[in-house]
Amino acid sequence: MEEAVLLRRDGAVGTVVLNRPGKRNALDLTMRAAIAQAVRTLDADETVRAIVITGGSGVFAAGADLNLLVDKGAQDVAGIDLGQYWAPVAGCGKPTIAAVSGFALGAGCELAMMCDFIVADPSARFGQPELAVGIMPGAGGTQRLVRTLGKQMASLMLLTGEMITGERAWQLGLVAELTAEGQALERAAELARKAARMPPKALQATRRVLRQGADLPLDAALALENREFLLLFDTADKTEGMRAFLDKRKPDFKGQ
Numbered sequence: 001m002e003e004a005v006l007l008r009r010d011g012a013v014g015t016v017v018l019n020r021p022g023k024r025n026a027l028d029l030t031m032r033a034a035i036a037q038a039v040r041t042l043d044a045d046e047t048v049r050a051i052v053i054t055g056g057s058g059v060f061a062a063g064a065d066l067n068l069l070v071d072k073g074a075q076d077v078a079g080i081d082l083g084q085y086w087a088p089v090a091g092c093g094k095p096t097i098a099a100v101s102g103f104a105l106g107a108g109c110e111l112a113m114m115c116d117f118i119v120a121d122p123s124a125r126f127g128q129p130e131l132a133v134g135i136m137p138g139a140g141g142t143q144r145l146v147r148t149l150g151k152q153m154a155s156l157m158l159l160t161g162e163m164i165t166g167e168r169a170w171q172l173g174l175v176a177e178l179t180a181e182g183q184a185l186e187r188a189a190e191l192a193r194k195a196a197r198m199p200p201k202a203l204q205a206t207r208r209v210l211r212q213g214a215d216l217p218l219d220a221a222l223a224l225e226n227r228e229f230l231l232l233f234d235t236a237d238k239t240e241g242m243r244a245f246l247d248k249r250k251p252d253f254k255g256q
Contacts, residue, residue, distance in 0.1 A: 005034035007041065012196035013189055014042035018055040024062035025055045027107045031065075032085035035111075039088040039096075049196035049203075051092065052188045053115060054099040060124070061108025066133065086139050090114045095195040095203065099188035100124045100166070100175075110139040113148070116207065117176035119188040124166030126174060132161045147214065148174055199237035200255040205229075 006017040016038045018025040042048045055061050069077065089096065089111065098112035100120040105127045112118050128141045145154040149172050156162055170178035179187045205228040213221035232238050236256040244251035
């Protein structure tokens with residue numbers, strides 16, 4: 001039996017590959033658990049500094065496997081605790097990049113949005129079609145969409161099930177970069193390598209401010225940013241980075 005998820009390492013970049021192509025990477029419990037474990041493994045690996053999540057060249061993930069949910073009531077689904085499978089992704093301590101080709105629908109779209117940013121090619125299709133089967137998004141789809149796209153586009157996608165193309169998603173800001181056809185994974189890996197070369201403490205501080213500050217009033221968010229900014233002046237990597245710039249050489253960051 002094929003593994004639900006493939007785990008690859010290339011230098012400082014770890015890649016999680018969803019591997020259920022015959023089911024368009026439909027997210028059953030086995031795959032969700034495998035994604036969670038793969039991300040936990042890479043997050044704990046000190047040699048890995050950035051993570052790419054992809055479904056390969058044909059599909060990212062076409063949503064939840066409805067066989068998991070069709071006969072279950074509210075208490076049954078609560079007992080499964082689907083959130084436990086997404087927590088390692090949403091709370092990952094390292095930069096995460098989604099590389100999307102083909103469908104990223106329902107829970108697949110939510111998974112992509114849990115990452116720090118998304119790289120996609122023109123074949124990508126993003127959507128939250130849960131209303132068509134009598135439910136609604138339950139892993140952040142409503143909240144991440146409205147925060148990223150605003151009320152108008154989020155409402156259109158959520159209330160009608162309308163999909164948007166990779167190009168439209170890039171125009172609207174859901175996708176950070178649109179590549180040529182079939183190049184999403186290669187470009188995501190390139191950007192992951194770039195992030196992996198950044199000083200770890202500054203990288204972590206920036207991610208904290210981005211995630212925590214987004215939902216704070218501006219004054220509180222600016223105070224959070226200023227605190228993290230000042231703390232970085234006590235790191236060895238700050239001195240190394242500035243000295244290397246002044247000396248016109250590449251910095252050697254140690255994460256200290």
